[in-house]
Amino acid sequence: MTGDGGDFPLVDERLRLIRGLRERLERAVLPLATSLDGRRFTVQASLHDLRLRPGGYVVLDTGAGRRLGLLESLELARETAVDLALPAEGAQGASGSSRIAIRLARGEGRLLDADRASFHDARVEHADPQAVAAWLAGAGAPRSPLPVGTLSRAPDVPYAIDARGFDRHTFFCGQSGSGKTYSLGVVLEQILLRTRLRVIVLDPNSDFIHLREPRPEVDAQTAARWREATAGVTVHGQAGAAHARLALRFAELDPSAHAALLRLDPIGEREEYAELVDLVTGERPDSIAALDERAAGSADGHRLAVRARNLGVDGFSVWAADGGGSLLERLEDDDWRCLVVDLGSLGGATEQALVSQALLGRLWARRERREPVLVVVDEAHNVCPAQPRDELTALATETAVRIAAEGRKFGLYLLVATQRPQKVHREVVSQCDNLVLMRLNSSADADHAADAFSFVPRSLVHEATGFTLGEALVGGRIAQHPAIVRFGARVAREGGADVPADWA
Numbered sequence: 237m238t239g240d241g242g243d244f245p246l247v248d249e250r251l252r253l254i255r256g257l258r259e260r261l262e263r264a265v266l267p268l269a270t271s272l273d274g275r276r277f278t279v280q281a282s283l284h285d286l287r288l289r290p291g292g293y294v295v296l297d298t299g300a301g302r303r304l305g306l307l308e309s310l311e312l313a314r315e316t317a318v319d320l321a322l323p324a325e326g327a328q329g330a331s332g333s334s335r336i337a338i339r340l341a342r343g344e345g346r347l348l349d350a351d352r353a354s355f356h357d358a359r360v361e362h363a364d365p366q367a368v369a370a371w372l373a374g375a376g377a378p379r380s381p382l383p384v385g386t387l388s389r390a391p392d393v394p395y396a397i398d399a400r401g402f403d404r405h406t407f408f409c410g411q412s413g414s415g416k417t418y419s420l421g422v423v424l425e426q427i428l429l430r431t432r433l434r435v436i437v438l439d440p441n442s443d444f445i446h447l448r449e450p451r452p453e454v455d456a457q458t459a460a461r462w463r464e465a466t467a468g469v470t471v472h473g474q475a476g477a478a479h480a481r482l483a484l485r486f487a488e489l490d491p492s493a494h495a496a497l498l499r500l501d502p503i504g505e506r507e508e509y510a511e512l513v514d515l516v517t518g519e520r521p522d523s524i525a526a527l528d529e530r531a532a533g534s535a536d537g538h539r540l541a542v543r544a545r546n547l548g549v550d551g552f553s554v555w556a557a558d559g560g561g562s563l564l565e566r567l568e569d570d571d572w573r574c575l576v577v578d579l580g581s582l583g584g585a586t587e588q589a590l591v592s593q594a595l596l597g598r599l600w601a602r603r604e605r606r607e608p609v610l611v612v613v614d615e616a617h618n619v620c621p622a623q624p625r626d627e628l629t630a631l632a633t634e635t636a637v638r639i640a641a642e643g644r645k646f647g648l649y650l651l652v653a654t655q656r657p658q659k660v661h662r663e664v665v666s667q668c669d670n671l672v673l674m675r676l677n678s679s680a681d682a683d684h685a686a687d688a689f690s691f692v693p694r695s696l697v698h699e700a701t702g703f704t705l706g707e708a709l710v711g712g713r714i715a716q717h718p719a720i721v722r723f724g725a726r727v728a729r730e731g732g733a734d735v736p737a738d739w740a
């Protein structure tokens with residue numbers, strides 16, 4: 237612009253010409269894909285009428301056939317196009333060529349079929365749901381399917397995870413209210429219905445205490461099937477007469493748990509610690525009261541009993557009543573299919589940590605039996621946090637880390653759920669080969685999750701910031717390809733305490 241008003245019409249005209257031309261060029265970008273190895277492809281497409289989305293499915297017509305692909309990323313790109321008809325810059329009125337910046341979409345993806353032929357400039361189309369459904373029902377079907385919902389980016393196409401993938405550890409994560417516990421329930425229900433894998437649930441919010449009860453809206457046939465599948469489910473809790481009592485015996489804990497519970501340092505407080513070991517071996521007192529009785533007459537023993545009282549340990553509701561069974565004894569029975577441990581019914585965080593440690597410790601101690609069991613830990617940041625807040629939690633975390641690192645070969649498989657991977661001990665996170673990622677708060681959280689779970693494409697992890705309730709990215713051994721899914725309905729009643737919503 238020169239400041240001379242006479243230039244404006246010319247500028248306007250030129251702008252109109254360029255805009256029109258840019259749009260024509262941008263619309264003319266062909267949807268094309270190229271693959272060097274027949275496994276992955278790159279794609280370009282016009283931004284106009286763009287139907288492609290990361291996590292969506294595409295059909296690539298290579299000339300030699302039609303192939304199904306998963307689009308993993310799609311970004312806005314800028315390119316310089318040259319137009320021969322447009323007057324060159326500065327050469328007003330003269331003919332020549334001009335460069336013009338155009339915008340288009342560029343992305344990458346993976347081929348879902350086993351064909352390894354490379355191709356160039358294949359025509360790309362948004363895959364219609366029937367094509368995806370046909371593939372999932374045929375070549376793409378999991379060997380041991382657990383139907384959990386539908387594909388989010390191919391609406392109404394049923395989606396099943398692969399039960400065989402649960403021989404690896406699994407990480408469920410997503411912000412509060414994203415639907416983790418609900419979806420975890422959907423997965424558990426399918427495991428109970430369609431596999432023989434035993435399951436233990438550490439349930440801090442009493443979400444699974446109604447696991448045996450079908451919802452009122454399920455049909456009679458499903459309800460009957462559900463009751464049959466859950467005949468071997470027992471709920472151990474301290475609320476509800478229908479449940480088995482959640483109890484532990486003092487003597488069945490191992491010495492490290494005793495020391496942590498009584499905050500005893502085996503080195504710094506050698507005498508008291510030795511006395512404790514003496515007292516809990518041999519006759520093995522069931523409770524703190526019994527320990528106190530046995531300690532009578534010994535100064536160290538008395539100090540121990542006082543310590544237990546001062547710490548409030550003697551008042552825990554979890555101690556087994558005379559003649560009552562304990563959770564660890566129940567574990568030794570052969571007749572259970574699923575144990576729900578209602579940690580939410582306990583008096584506080586220390587008792588919850590005690591039960592978690594006792595259970596994980598016992599599972600680890602009996603690992604040589606090699607009996608496959610899936611250990612579900614909801615709100616895992618309380619059981620194996622990144623930074624344990626006390627000795628007992630540190631012990632539980634240590635056991636969880638050991639199971640995460642070595643449990644697999646003994647059939648101990650973890651399924652942990654939490655809001656952000658940063659909240660759980662990194663050695664548990666790093667051992668998880670399966671991911672169910674629900675909505676995340678921010679792209680900073682997505683970055684962290686993408687670093688922690690590098691087996692799923694970073695670009696798909698970032699899609700999680702836009703997920704709605706019940707939507708998740710599923711990846712790892714439980715999924716043939718990283719899939720964005722929408723979890724379906726539960727069969728069983730949900731538990732948990734309802735918060736009244738009539739305050740506004």
Ligand SMILES: Nc1ncnc2c1ncn2[C@@H]1O[C@H](COP(=O)(O)OP(=O)(O)OP(=O)(O)O)[C@@H](O)[C@H]1O
Pocket residue numbers: 410411412413414415416417418419655705706723724725730
């Ligand atoms: N797929 C779904 N269909 C219908 N309702 C759902 C679905 N997923 C979750 N909900 C409902 O949304 C609410 C929040 O879900 P949920 O408790 O599973 O979240 P969360 O991720 O476990 O949260 P938090 O981290 O706070 O425990 C619940 O009331 C649940 O019943």
Ligand SMILES: [Mg+2]
Pocket residue numbers: 416417418614
């Ligand atoms: Mg939850």
